[in-house]
Amino acid sequence: MALRKRVLLVIATITILSILSASIIFREEISHLYGYSKAALSYYGSTGQEVKNIQYKLAIWKYYDGKIDGVYGYKTYTAVRKFQAKNGLKVDGIAGPETLAALGLPTGQAAKTTSAQPSSNRNLDLLAHLVYGEARGEPYIGQVAVAAVVLNRTRDSRFPNTIAGVIYQPGAFDAVSDGQINLAPNETAYKAAKDALNGWDPTGGAIYYYNPSTATSKWIWSRKIVKVIGKHNFAI
Numbered sequence: 001m002a003l004r005k006r007v008l009l010v011i012a013t014i015t016i017l018s019i020l021s022a023s024i025i026f027r028e029e030i031s032h033l034y035g036y037s038k039a040a041l042s043y044y045g046s047t048g049q050e051v052k053n054i055q056y057k058l059a060i061w062k063y064y065d066g067k068i069d070g071v072y073g074y075k076t077y078t079a080v081r082k083f084q085a086k087n088g089l090k091v092d093g094i095a096g097p098e099t100l101a102a103l104g105l106p107t108g109q110a111a112k113t114t115s116a117q118p119s120s121n122r123n124l125d126l127l128a129h130l131v132y133g134e135a136r137g138e139p140y141i142g143q144v145a146v147a148a149v150v151l152n153r154t155r156d157s158r159f160p161n162t163i164a165g166v167i168y169q170p171g172a173f174d175a176v177s178d179g180q181i182n183l184a185p186n187e188t189a190y191k192a193a194k195d196a197l198n199g200w201d202p203t204g205g206a207i208y209y210y211n212p213s214t215a216t217s218k219w220i221w222s223r224k225i226v227k228v229i230g231k232h233n234f235a236i
Helices: 002-034 049-060 074-086 097-102 121-135 140-154 163-167 187-197
Strands: 208-210 225-229 232-235
Touching: 049 074, 074 097, 097 163, 121 140, 121 163, 121 187, 140 163, 140 187, 140 208, 140 225, 140 232
Parallel strands: none
Antiparallel strands: 208 232, 225 232
């Protein structure tokens, strides 16, 4: 009887040690998923409506093909990483404020009156990419005007309050839809973006623009035109 107890004790000890070893190895393999600060909003292991919203957005843009179940599992994590890599964001698999803004989702942060100001090189870089993708064939003032429209939208309650949020709002800009936003901007695009960030708005407050020769939306024609620059009509 005593021998049987010793054998069972040895088996139990070996089993426990095996489980502990496996958990340590697994933890090391995924430890990078948890190296975030509490500023992160959704991350590996999160659940809830925000995760569903993230999954829905990623599914629409073909980054995610899993269930919209509100569980931030490995598929959601990898989809977020792909989205971040594609859109010039920090690739960490964490849906923090910048990633949520780029997805067009609420960040939980109060709007700042300086949201359209040159707070970082990332805003300048992203804006220059949009200018180059949308307006590289336009006169210089027209390129500044396109950048100004983005900034005007950040100050309008109908749009996201960040540059990334405005640019990546679904269907907002052709350059995002067709991938031209990923082209490397030239110096002119950077200069135009910087001039807009520094306060130059050639449009006088426009929040829309379109090329009347190629526009197919009937709705856009209903907007009041406030300026014509190059091939674009700028409207409110």
